[in-house]
Amino acid sequence: MTIETERLILRPFLEKDAEDVYEYLNKPAVNCFACMKLDSIREAKKEMLRREKETEYYFAITLKETGKVIGEIDAYPETGEPHADENSVKDTFSPCWMLNKKYQGKGYAYEAAKAFFEYLFSQKGARRIYAYTEDYNLSSQHLCEKLGMRREGVFVEFVSFINNEDGTPKYENTVQYAILKKEWNH
């Protein structure tokens, strides 16, 4: 599956993307992506081989003009309700988005996310899309708002991605945004 926008092509990852991905995942920009850190090009290649199989829900954000991978976006179907049984409909999605720092502030994240949301709502049965973002992550919150998502609340000391210097978990405050298919009019 590929998704085309004015300046971008969203497509599944390929082994040859290893260097471009290493460029931004060698130092993940935010704590919630700390576990995605890649320590070498070799590790990046291995990760690309794993991602190659993901053809519906995990996309490389590439520049149409040069083919460079400048970031990524993904979201998988979930039931959306934590106590739902296994037969419940999976109509809820929670995207992760990330751009190489060099390509931020150019409207690419919005362009990619808007096309990805349209794909989820129109082709993948999405009823609700929600996003978690840390309270200090203003660029991600700005992106949610630009996409028309509602700020639904703040979960205080909700999750820990890294430890404090004394080894105790460092808890972060998480903001939740969401939008329903019937609210989507981009």
Ligand SMILES: CC(C)(COP(=O)(O)OP(=O)(O)OC[C@H]1O[C@@H](n2cnc3c(N)ncnc32)[C@H](O)[C@@H]1OP(=O)(O)O)[C@@H](O)C(=O)NCCC(=O)NCCS
């Ligand atoms: C979150 C993230 C993806 C947002 O990326 P971004 O580059 O700030 O977002 P956009 O692509 O929408 O660009 C924003 C700005 O680009 C500017 N811009 C420049 N040229 C533009 C153009 N041709 N078209 C549109 N906007 C343009 C605008 O000023 C826009 O700001 P505005 O919305 O106030 O108008 C990025 O900050 C990131 O990767 N962060 C690290 C990872 C992360 O935090 N992920 C989320 C974890 S919860």
